[in-house]
Amino acid sequence: AALNDGLRSQVSAALKEGRVAPTELCQRCLALIKSTKFLNAYITVAEETALKQAEESEERYKRGQPLSILDGIPIAVKDNFNTAGIETTCASNMLKGYISPYNATVVQKLLDQGAVLLGKTNLDEFAMGSGSTDGVFGPVRNPWSYSKQYKEKSVPKSHSEDEESNWVITGGSSGGSAAAVSSFTCFAALGSDTGGSTRNPAAHCGVVGLKPTYGLISRHGLIPLVNSMDVPGILTRCVDDAAVLLGSLAGHDPKDSTTIQDDFKPFELPNLTDVSKLSIGIPKEYHAPGLSSEILALWSKAADLFKNAGAKVVEVSLPHTPYSIVCYHVLCTAEVASNMARFDGLEYGHRSDVKDSTESMYAATRREGFNDVVRGRILSGNYFLLKQNYEKYFVKAQKVRRLIANDFVKVFRSGVDILLTPTTLSDAAPYTEFIQEDNRTRSAQDDILTQAANMAGLPAISVPTALSERGLPVGLQFIGRSFQEKQLLTVAKWFEKQVQFPVIQLEEVKRHDSDVFQHQKSASFS
Amino acid sequence: QRVSVEVLEHLEHLALVDFRDAEGVERLQKAIQFADQLHEVNTDGVEPMDSVLEDRCLYLREDDVTEGNCTKELLENAREKVEEYFVAPPGNIPLPKLEERETFLQGS
Numbered sequence: 128a129a130l131n132d133g134l135r136s137q138v139s140a141a142l143k144e145g146r147v148a149p150t151e152l153c154q155r156c157l158a159l160i161k162s163t164k165f166l167n168a169y170i171t172v173a174e175e176t177a178l179k180q181a182e183e184s185e186e187r188y189k190r191g192q193p194l195s196i197l198d199g200i201p202i203a204v205k206d207n208f209n210t211a212g213i214e215t216t217c218a219s220n221m222l223k224g225y226i227s228p229y230n231a232t233v234v235q236k237l238l239d240q241g242a243v244l245l246g247k248t249n250l251d252e253f254a255m256g257s258g259s260t261d262g263v264f265g266p267v268r269n270p271w272s273y274s275k276q277y278k279e280k281s282v283p284k285s286h287s288e289d290e291e292s293n294w295v296i297t298g299g300s301s302g303g304s305a306a307a308v309s310s311f312t313c314f315a316a317l318g319s320d321t322g323g324s325t326r327n328p329a330a331h332c333g334v335v336g337l338k339p340t341y342g343l344i345s346r347h348g349l350i351p352l353v354n355s356m357d358v359p360g361i362l363t364r365c366v367d368d369a370a371v372l373l374g375s376l377a378g379h380d381p382k383d384s385t386t387i388q389d390d391f392k393p394f395e396l397p398n399l400t401d402v403s404k405l406s407i408g409i410p411k412e413y414h415a416p417g418l419s420s421e422i423l424a425l426w427s428k429a430a431d432l433f434k435n436a437g438a439k440v441v442e443v444s445l446p447h448t449p450y451s452i453v454c455y456h457v458l459c460t461a462e463v464a465s466n467m468a469r470f471d472g473l474e475y476g477h478r479s480d481v482k483d484s485t486e487s488m489y490a491a492t493r494r495e496g497f498n499d500v501v502r503g504r505i506l507s508g509n510y511f512l513l514k515q516n517y518e519k520y521f522v523k524a525q526k527v528r529r530l531i532a533n534d535f536v537k538v539f540r541s542g543v544d545i546l547l548t549p550t551t552l553s554d555a556a557p558y559t560e561f562i563q564e565d566n567r568t569r570s571a572q573d574d575i576l577t578q579a580a581n582m583a584g585l586p587a588i589s590v591p592t593a594l595s596e597r598g599l600p601v602g603l604q605f606i607g608r609s610f611q612e613k614q615l616l617t618v619a620k621w622f623e624k625q626v627q628f629p630v631i632q633l634e635e636v637k638r639h640d641s642d643v644f645q646h647q648k649s650a651s652f653s
Numbered sequence: 654q655r656v657s658v659e660v661l662e663h664l665e666h667l668a669l670v671d672f673r674d675a676e677g678v679e680r681l682q683k684a685i686q687f688a689d690q691l692h693e694v695n696t697d698g699v700e701p702m703d704s705v706l707e708d709r710c711l712y713l714r715e716d717d718v719t720e721g722n723c724t725k726e727l728l729e730n731a732r733e734k735v736e737e738y739f740v741a742p743p744g745n746i747p748l749p750k751l752e753e754r755e756t757f758l759q760g761s
Contacts, residue, residue, distance in 0.1 A: 226730065228723065228726035228727065228730070341705050341706065342709075355703065355704050355705070381714050384711050384713075385706065385711075387706065388709075388712055447694070450691065450693075450694055453688060453690045453691050454691065456684070456688060457688050460684070464668065471669075472732070473731065473741055474730065474731050475730035475731060476730070478732040478733065481742075482742045483743075484742055484744065484746035485741050485743065485744040485746070486669065486746065486747065486748045487746075487748060487749075488742045489669045490665075490669045490670070490671070490748065493669055493670050494670065497670065499676075499680075502670045502671075502673070502677070503680045503681070503684070505668050505670050506665075506668050506677070507680075507681055507685075509664050509667050509668045510664060510684075510685065511688065513660075513663075513664075519692075520691065522701050523691050523694075523696060524691060525702050525703065526694075526696035526699040526700070526701050526702070527694050527696060528701075528702045529699055529700060529701065529702035530696065530699060567680070567683070567684065567687075583705060584706070
């Protein structure tokens with residue numbers, strides 16, 4: 128089996144038929160992780176435990192008793208999910224060395240189904256950011272920076288210029304997970320999505336990024352950013368695989384009371400051939416300022432694709448879209464201010480040596496543990512929550528949130544089944560360019576097309592569509608009705624088949640100096 | 654309207670996080686300016702939304718003990734402990750006043 132095979136169609140079959148062994152698959156992935164270390168996609172590689180899981184899987188296959196379609200499949204998990212016995216850092220000094228005593232529900236579900244957990248992936252510190260550039264372990268590099276497709280299109284600025292300075296970002300904050308899937312080091316990865324953190328890097332890295340409906344997948348064990356918007360995200364190389372992952376993760380969790388109690392039935396996606404009964408909505412406000420003409424053209428082309436295939440394609444309006452970022456800014460910082468209060472050094476995580484008083488110990492711990500971005504959001508959040516500001520900002524934002532959610536309700540009620548929008552404003556920026564602006568500005572710009580779906584709790588998916596003029600991936604987004612993932616993914620799968628997005632052609636990679644990536648580490652636990 | 658030093662200091666106390674430097678304060682100023690755009694939206698008669706699942710009943714489980722007895726695991730991650738206690742420095746001592754603290758705000 129090739130590392131770029133789809134789960135359902137190829138790899139699982141290969142495992143079942145004994146054409147490839149789980150240990151072999153695991154070893155190949157681990158070797159690839161080592162040779163792509165310069166991407167900095169992984170914070171922790173759990174080599175020993177992964178190999179052990181692979182061995183156990185192999186035993187099960189020999190007995191003809193695989194636990195599920197995921198048995199033996201190598202998976203990576205974003206480092207803001209708790210994993211028992213494996214360090215969970217959230218790319219922050221605050222949790223460096225923190226070893227969780229429990230598994231997040233989604234991690235437990237994957238392990239219970241026999242998946243092989245390769246390691247924890249890199250992110251922006253505490254998932255705050257849209258570049259995967261602001262974590263303490265350094266930025267993640269987009270694998271496409273090293274692709275034939277990108278290199279062919281880049282004009283070397285000078286004779287001595289190295290590809291070192293040319294590399295592009297993955298987007299964020301689940302950049303490590305997206306890079307891991309994109310570079311074939313795993314078959315699927317978990318991310319998180321609060322403002323677009325799964326869909327944004329998926330679009331930049333040419334992979335499928337699914338944000339499920341809020342309440343479908345358990346958040347228990349996902350270190351929270353914004354409790355009312357966070358969801359675990361799924362990153363895979365094709366839509367069918369996303370459906371498989373969704374099937375194994377969705378459903379009520381007694382440990383997360385915000386998961387709905389309805390029965391969830393895993394589904395296989397039909398091969399849609401007739402789209403004539405479909406109504407696709409094109410929200411005009413998503414033609415946002417700053418949208419590149421290239422992406423605008425692709426979006427238009429996609430709409431025509433549906434139209435020519437017989438679907439009804441209509442322009443719709445979501446009038447409060449321009450306010451979703453401002454609304455998010457207030458609600459996010461407010462919830463962050465509350466959620467980050469748990470980090471005081473007393474029970475876990477970093478603890479300062481200051482001993483004068485509890486308050487001064489807390490203050491010093493947080494001063495030492497959090498980066499500027501996190502501290503900035505905590506302070507802003509506290510400002511908006513001050514008694515004199517509460518109504519004016521926090522409650523006001525909650526009202527605007529309802530207006531945003533209602534916009535979607537109205538559109539879906541008018542007969543539209545699915546919305547089609549761009550995922551990002553442009554293709555991935557070079558790192559040197561991206562860091563010119565600060566985190567908040569970047570997040571405000573980059574989240575504009577993805578954020579509203581989190582406000583309204585709706586399911587959304589980014590599907591790789593085409594390569595840009597620079598040879599980099601561009602994704603388009605589909606937004607569906609609440610809990611209608613089957614319809615959403617069916618349409619996404621049809622679209623994926625039509626566009627035939629090219630496979631990344633990773634060049635023979637040069638060995639990079641290890642001191643460039645001094646933060647990368649391999650973990651083995653006895 | 655710039656945020657007063659009193660409010661900045663108050664925020665540092667509430668958040669137990671410091672502004673660190675002029676950039677930190679500027680960051681807050683910009684954040685407030687950005688948030689002010691909210692007031693352009695007419696929200697008369699609109700109820701605040703806490704959760705997208707507001708129309709559903711929250712799941713309540715039976716009041717039975719189903720897990721626990723994990724003292725050892727929970728204590729493992731704490732740096733300072735004595736027997737089965739987390740150890741904290743003395744409480745009820747407020748942070749020093751602005752003049753006595755080492756904070757950037759002193760210069761304001």
